[in-house]
Amino acid sequence: MTTLLEVKDLKTRFYTQDGVVHAVNGISYTLDEGSTLGIVGESGCGKSVSVLSAMRLIPEPPGKIVGGQVLFEGEDLLKMSMDEIRHVRGNKIAMIFQDPMTSLNPVLTIGRQVEEALELHMGMSRSQARQRAIELLQMVGIPQAEDRIDDYPHQFSGGMRQRVMIAMALSCNPQILIADEPTTALDVTIQAQIIDLVKRLRDEIGMAVIWITHDLGIIAGLAEKVIVMYAGFIVEEAPVKELYSNPRHPYTIGLLGSLPRLDARKSHRLVSIEGLPPDLIDLPPGCPFAPRCAYVIDRCLEENPSLEAVGSNSHRIACWVDVKTAPKT
Amino acid sequence: MTEDNILVRVEHLKKYFPITRGIVFQRQIGAVKAVDDISFDIRRGETLGLVGESGCGKSTTGRTILQLYRPTAGAVYFEGQDLAKMKGEQLRRMRRKMQMIFQDPYASLNPRMTVGNIVGEPLEVHGVASGKERYERVQELLQLVGLNPYFINRYPHEFSGGQRQRIGVARALALNPSFIVCDEPISALDVSIQAQVVNLLEDLQAEFKLTYLFIAHDLSMVRHISDRVAVMYLGKIMELTSRDELYNNPLHPYTQALLSAVPIPDPVVEETRRRIILEGDVPSPANPPAGCNFCTRCPRILEICHDEEPEFKEVGPDHWVACHLIA
Numbered sequence: 001m002t003t004l005l006e007v008k009d010l011k012t013r014f015y016t017q018d019g020v021v022h023a024v025n026g027i028s029y030t031l032d033e034g035s036t037l038g039i040v041g042e043s044g045c046g047k048s049v050s051v052l053s054a055m056r057l058i059p060e061p062p063g064k065i066v067g068g069q070v071l072f073e074g075e076d077l078l079k080m081s082m083d084e085i086r087h088v089r090g091n092k093i094a095m096i097f098q099d100p101m102t103s104l105n106p107v108l109t110i111g112r113q114v115e116e117a118l119e120l121h122m123g124m125s126r127s128q129a130r131q132r133a134i135e136l137l138q139m140v141g142i143p144q145a146e147d148r149i150d151d152y153p154h155q156f157s158g159g160m161r162q163r164v165m166i167a168m169a170l171s172c173n174p175q176i177l178i179a180d181e182p183t184t185a186l187d188v189t190i191q192a193q194i195i196d197l198v199k200r201l202r203d204e205i206g207m208a209v210i211w212i213t214h215d216l217g218i219i220a221g222l223a224e225k226v227i228v229m230y231a232g233f234i235v236e237e238a239p240v241k242e243l244y245s246n247p248r249h250p251y252t253i254g255l256l257g258s259l260p261r262l263d264a265r266k267s268h269r270l271v272s273i274e275g276l277p278p279d280l281i282d283l284p285p286g287c288p289f290a291p292r293c294a295y296v297i298d299r300c301l302e303e304n305p306s307l308e309a310v311g312s313n314s315h316r317i318a319c320w321v322d323v324k325t326a327p328k329t
Numbered sequence: 330m331t332e333d334n335i336l337v338r339v340e341h342l343k344k345y346f347p348i349t350r351g352i353v354f355q356r357q358i359g360a361v362k363a364v365d366d367i368s369f370d371i372r373r374g375e376t377l378g379l380v381g382e383s384g385c386g387k388s389t390t391g392r393t394i395l396q397l398y399r400p401t402a403g404a405v406y407f408e409g410q411d412l413a414k415m416k417g418e419q420l421r422r423m424r425r426k427m428q429m430i431f432q433d434p435y436a437s438l439n440p441r442m443t444v445g446n447i448v449g450e451p452l453e454v455h456g457v458a459s460g461k462e463r464y465e466r467v468q469e470l471l472q473l474v475g476l477n478p479y480f481i482n483r484y485p486h487e488f489s490g491g492q493r494q495r496i497g498v499a500r501a502l503a504l505n506p507s508f509i510v511c512d513e514p515i516s517a518l519d520v521s522i523q524a525q526v527v528n529l530l531e532d533l534q535a536e537f538k539l540t541y542l543f544i545a546h547d548l549s550m551v552r553h554i555s556d557r558v559a560v561m562y563l564g565k566i567m568e569l570t571s572r573d574e575l576y577n578n579p580l581h582p583y584t585q586a587l588l589s590a591v592p593i594p595d596p597v598v599e600e601t602r603r604r605i606i607l608e609g610d611v612p613s614p615a616n617p618p619a620g621c622n623f624c625t626r627c628p629r630i631l632e633i634c635h636d637e638e639p640e641f642k643e644v645g646p647d648h649w650v651a652c653h654l655i656a
Contacts, residue, residue: 042519143609157610187382187546189607192590196606214520217549217592221599240596258524260553262576262591263598269531270553272524276489 004208005031005054005093005176010068012046012053015061019281023049025232026068028307031176036202036209038223038240040216040255044277046232047212051178055093056085091121094169098181100161104153110137111149114168121172136167140197159190163197170201177202178210183218195222216259220244225314228252231278231288234307238315248310248324249317250293287320294328295321335406336508336540337371337394342403344386344393348615361615363389365564366403368641369649371508376534376541378555378572380548380587382611386564387544388432391510394542395427396420407508425455428501432513434493438485444471444496445481451503470499474529491522498529502537510542515550527554548591552576557647560584563622564614566641570648580650582629621653629654 012024024046031037041047052058054070054077070077072093077085089095097103105113114136115129124132130149137145140163153161162182169177179198183191195218202209211222219226219240226243228236228251236249247253257271275292278284284291290300299320307318345360363386371377381387392398394405396412405412412423428451431437438447449467452458458466468478474495485493494514501509511530515523527550533539545551551558552572559569560583568581579585586605593599607626612618618625624634633653641651 042521159610187611188548188590189382189586190610192604192606195592196604215592216520216594220594220596221592221602244594244596255520256594258521259594260527260549261593261595262549262552262588263593263595264552270524270528272528273521274525276491276522277519 002033003030004033004072006069006071007050007054008069008071010050010053010070011066012049012058012063013066014063016281021280022283023063023232023280024053025283027227027229027232027234028068029227029234029237031208031210033175034202034206034208035225036211036223038219038226039210039212039229040214040219040226041229042214042277044280045229046280047229048180049232050229051095051180051210051212055089055095055178056080057089057095087121090117090169090174091172092174093176093178094172094174095178095180096162096165096169096182098184100158100165100182100185101153103165104161106153109150109152110156110164114149114164114171117168117171132171133167136171137164139170139201140164140167141193142167157190158186159193162186162190162194166194166197166201170205173205174207176208176210178212180212181214184213184215191218198222216244216255228255231283232280233288233304233318234316235289235319236317237307242312242315246315248315248322249289249319250295250321250323251289253323254292254294287318295323295326297321297326334372335370336373336408337542338404338406339370339390339394340368340404340406342367342390342393342405343401344389344398345401359615361613362564362617363614364393364400365614365617367561367564367566368403369559369566369569371540371542372556373507374534374538374540375556376543376554378551378558379542379544379561380546380551380558381561382546384611384614385561386614387546387561388512390561391429391512391542391544395424395429395510397429421455425504426506427508427510428504428506429510429512430494430497430501430514433517434490434497435485435517437497438493440485443482443484444476444488447485447496448499448503451500455504457504466503467499470503473502473533474499475525489522490518491525494518494526495529498526498533502533505537506539508540508542510544512544513546514543516545516547523550530554548588549593560587563611563617565622565651566649567623567652568648568650570645574645574648578648580644580648580655581623581652582627582654583623586628621651 008028009026011026014021039047053065111133114133118124118129118132134145183194223240226240227234230251236252254273273292278288286301287304290296305318305320307316309316343366344364345362347357348359349355350358379387393400400413445467448470449463452463471478476495515526543554555572557571558575560567562583568584586607589605609626620636621634621639631653639651639653644650644655
């Protein structure tokens with residue numbers, strides 16, 4: 001499989017009045033053609049900022065991408081001019097966001113907003129664009145699309161709005177769809193509808209998907225490769241089955257343990273990770289997870305481990321300790 | 330099940346919110362039927378989980394039980410006395426025994442009050458403790474919920490979400506209540522913090538023999554914490570039974586769809602699962618469909634479902650369902 005997108009040593013900071021926020025601290029990963037990558041982490045771990053940086057959607061100032069490369073079709077997105085990147089965004093790489101209400105313009109009709117991308121990127125005429133917009137709305141499962149195309153966003157429910165966002169994102173046949181917690185604001189039955197829709201479209205169009213979420217449950221049924229982030233670092237990366245059956249980083253183990261499972265035979269006490277994530281303005285010198293880690297050793301407090309392969313090449317962790325043999329401290 | 334074991338009995342509870350038109354001369358043109366004729370018991374010492382999608386009336390149910398909203402009709406018996414008929418001082422005295430933990434720990438704590446004043450306010454209001462006594466009791470409560478007692482003079486903004494929720498729990502415990510309504514207490518928190526708060530709630534329940542009504546939309550968490558679970562849809566209870574029975578033998582098509590929609594954090598299990606994808610959205614509670622409330626989305630609909638509302642009845646030992654499919 002060929003690599004579609006390669007992120008190398010990406011670093012993003014925010015310069016605020018309180019100090020420098022180290023939001024993304026040198027992360028690298030690749031996305032293969034037609035594959036699905038899951039990025040998991042808790043709020044503030046840098047999962048959204050990392051893809052927003054790659055898309056150059058970070059407000060500057062206060063944000064600044066201070067290092068790294070994002071290679072797409074052999075070109076570095078970080079070095080492109082604003083005109084060039086605009087040609088990539090929405091056209092070859094599309095995004096959907098968490099809150100479909102704030103991502104849609106409330107004073108424009110749904111149709112106008114879908115048509116806009118078609119006219120801009122595909123060079124369609126107004127009537128062509130309208131025809132295509134109706135098709136797209138039908139494709140994402142909006143009933144009576146011909147009538148509803150002239151409605152405004154407030155006339156749609158949350159799930160329907162997210163469908164509109166997906167229709168807009170897919171309007172230019174992108175090669176990559178970046179989904180930033182698209183179902184977090186939705187109910188579980190609607191979430192199932194949206195996930196089902198994205199899976200179906202992914203397989204039909206053959207696009208690659210980056211799905212950002214805090215929900216390890218969603219990722220389990222969706223992604224092929226998973227990245228776990230903590231405090232702006234990647235702490236573990238593995239194929240999906242490997243990650244759930246054989247997690248190697250203490251943070252991943254803790255996260256999986258803290259989730260109650262619907263199919264649990266017996267209910268046992270949840271494993272909680274004590275303490276709080278670190279302050280990104282004042283990161284500890286060693287491993288960022290060390291203060292909360294159950295396996296911490298002296299070295300963790302002084303030196304931050306880099307992401308290294310364990311076992312197979314595709315499974316990488318950033319940890320000094322082998323949790324299989326190490327004692328809990 | 331003897332009467333003594335029942336702490337809260339809800340009978341035909343209704344809460345309608347009026348829809349009005351006009352500014353000076355308001356007239357009612359309709360009603361949002363947030364809670365529409367529900368009945369159930371909460372047993373002493375148990376956790377009753379109440380699940381449903383947003384807008385199904387689960388929070389309104391919790392608030393109406395505590396008389397934060399006065400019911401439109403029906404009765405709420407707490408230790409045998411009907412709260413819906415009480416008012417004034419009599420109701421205020423009952424409130425000591427029943428407390429609430431709110432969803433949003435950012436909005437439910439007054440930003441201008443110190444933690445000591447927030448947690449100590451119920452003690453003051455109910456004349457339980459003041460001065461040094463109050464101070465000591467607050468410190469004790471903070472310790473109980475896993476916060477440092479030195480934090481007593483800090484303000485809410487100095488705490489993280491999980492810590493704030495602990496403050497909310499301490500406030501709810503201040504008066505030694507027997508019943509606590511937990512209204513989505515963890516849905517605003519991160520995964521690793523959720524487990525901390527849930528474990529705390531479980532520990533406190535064991536220590537003080539608390540009874541919880543645990544309102545949530547996360548079915549995995551409800552399965553973890555509850556003894557019995559009630560599933561709500563559009564103002565009505567669709568199914569109510571013990572935790573294991575509900576998850577192993579769900580009878581109502583809505584429960585089945587809801588359970589199948591929850592992702593399980595295991596790729597091997599996910600590969601083999603079949604999802605029941607419900608079409609469409611929840612109808613507006615201002616204009617619910619005729620017949621069964623679920624008839625617009627039900628995958629196994631019968632003719633009768635459009636005309637007649639199914640009765641909520643016991644179909645097995647302690648297993649209640651409102652559905653025409655189950656005779």
